[in-house]
Amino acid sequence: MSKKLTAYIAPSILNANFDDLENEIKKVSGTADFLHLDIMDNNFVPNFTFDLDQAAHIMKISALKVDAHLMIAEPDYFAPRYAEKGAHSVTFHFEAAKDVPSLIANIRSNGAKVGLAIKPKTPFLDVADYLSDIDMLLIMTVEPGFGGQSFMEDQLEKVIQARSKINSLSLVDVLLQVDGGISENTIEMAAKAGANCFVAGSAVYRDANPANMVAKLRDLANAAFI
Numbered sequence: 001m002s003k004k005l006t007a008y009i010a011p012s013i014l015n016a017n018f019d020d021l022e023n024e025i026k027k028v029s030g031t032a033d034f035l036h037l038d039i040m041d042n043n044f045v046p047n048f049t050f051d052l053d054q055a056a057h058i059m060k061i062s063a064l065k066v067d068a069h070l071m072i073a074e075p076d077y078f079a080p081r082y083a084e085k086g087a088h089s090v091t092f093h094f095e096a097a098k099d100v101p102s103l104i105a106n107i108r109s110n111g112a113k114v115g116l117a118i119k120p121k122t123p124f125l126d127v128a129d130y131l132s133d134i135d136m137l138l139i140m141t142v143e144p145g146f147g148g149q150s151f152m153e154d155q156l157e158k159v160i161q162a163r164s165k166i167n168s169l170s171l172v173d174v175l176l177q178v179d180g181g182i183s184e185n186t187i188e189m190a191a192k193a194g195a196n197c198f199v200a201g202s203a204v205y206r207d208a209n210p211a212n213m214v215a216k217l218r219d220l221a222n223a224a225f226i
Contacts, residue, residue: 012201045145083112091115142180151181163194
């Protein structure tokens with residue numbers, strides 16, 4: 001790789017206790033880099049988590065910058081509103097967007113960084129031309145919709161492709177994020193493939209000490225970078 005990477009860890013509260021989110025977020029606030037907020041609408045994916053008002057409340061109580069991952073059917077309408085509500089970054093799915101360039105511009109104009117996500121069946125080449133316009137590319141390593149799924153190792157080829165393209169364009173500030181099945185057993189292979197931002201839900205919140213797990217995952221990823 002052209003530059004040694006630095007690992008960022010974004011715990012997902014999908015596996016946290018929804019009845020005590022403020023304290024659940026505090027458990028990782030001192031060690032994590034971002035809070036990953038999974039927004040599901042029971043349409044684009046077969047599950048529901050939070051609506052815009054609930055997400056806005058979480059943003060207010062979170063000491064961490066919120067990375068809002070929109071797994072919803074109408075991102076062209078809703079994504080800019082998550083930016084308006086204070087999300088640090090808003091990630092929408094390529095498969096759901098009607099006008100990707102306009103949506104990128106609308107999110108940015110409302111004050112948030114822009115993330116673009118692809119599902120496991122979507123080739124990296126479908127989104128390669130957008131790399132210069134976004135702040136983060138998210139490659140899903142599970143099918144979006146549920147926490148606790150097994151890591152899809154076959155998605156690492158897309159991570160390798162994306163890292164090569166990012167490096168060739170000298171896009172040093174663009175994050176390459178992976179989400180799904182990230183744990184002590186999988187984060188090193190994802191890091192070696194070129195990811196540098198890691199969403200971890202079950203691994204963090206099912207551990208007796210979520211903060212220690214965040215630190216452990218970061219150390220594993222940083223050690224894996226060449």
